[in-house]
Amino acid sequence: MDRRLRLAVVTETFPPEVNGVSLSLAKLLEGIGPFCDWQLVRVNRHDLEAPMPDELRMAGFPIPGYARLRGGFPAWIGLRRAWIKQRPDLVHIATEGPLGLSALQTARSLQIPVCSDFRTHFEQYVDHYKLAWLEPLASAYLRYFHNHCQLNFVPTEMLSKQLKAQGFERLAVVPRGVDLARFGPQHRDEGLRAAWLGNGGRRLDPNKVPVLICVSRMAAEKNLEVLLQAYRAAKQSGSPARLVMVGDGPMRAGLERDYPEALFVGMKTGLDLSRHYASADLFCFPSQSETFGNVILEAMASALPVLAYRHGASAALLQDQEHGWILRDFSPSAFHDALKTALDAWATPGHSTWQAMGEKILAIAKTQSWDSVVELMLSHWYALAFPTVKAKAPHESFAHSQQL
Structure with a gap:
């Protein structure tokens, strides 16, 4: 089929x-x-350049604690006007906020096929913010939202099974990809590593000091104090390890104050982020609220063994003791014990345990290309937009996943 898909993509967060x-x-x-x-529908920001011809910007509101983020107000009138004037074949909604809900309702009223991503466990976030009473409402809202879509994309089989058990319908698994040109061991920077290991003018031996790194938004739902407390215990027991915390967020100032033994370097992007990953030795990620965890893939592409709970990407892609320390026990004490075990393993001659894990984990990362993700998404989108036509998108081939 030669027909070209017209896709509207609605999101409340975008670069x-x-x-x-x-x-x-x-x-x-x-x-x-x-x-x-494709047409991008996003929340307006004061610091954006002039919009592209195929971009719609909708009014938004500030999100407390996140100076760089804005939520989107409902935009029924604006979306209806735009989509009547130029009708998309399909609407894809990336976020379930007020703007996303208005897009869902508008698309359905115009009988435009609509699909969505399940990207964030918002119902789990409320507990971290002492709003546990909201959890049933959040779960009910997410179920309502996604069950009114014709298809919902999830990144792992495990998450698909969990959501199906909770009453979510029409789920399709589409994994995430990683940019192997951007992330990789080739970005290792010994100068950056030496700067991390500085200690009041005295340089520590980089061959004797393992560098742990965590890349994360610094917010309550990321569970970062579990890592920081485990690191503190390791330091108190005599470990020379250095912990580098990359990221920003509402908890950063408090964590930096309470855990001065860790090095907080702020948010990093582009090549600078690539250098930070590649210059470390072990990726530590204590979050239990991820639907996937893209940072896991980025660390894998950087050939870093991983210490994480068995959740999201780590559950889908990694094996305990083969690729790092992947914990089925979700307690803080299990994370503490695993960090101690990992640091003990560093002491093997030539750090051979960590090195072997890094080589295995890099091999897996090389199978997670964005090309395959794009191909799979296009196959689903074309099937939704043109269900009565036996056709494929203008692409050489398509791998079809089974709808669950």
């Missing part, structure tokens, strides 16, 4: 905002450009 949703969505849209025409 220059830095988070897993915005960056992975931007990478996906970059990949689909040659194969369909």
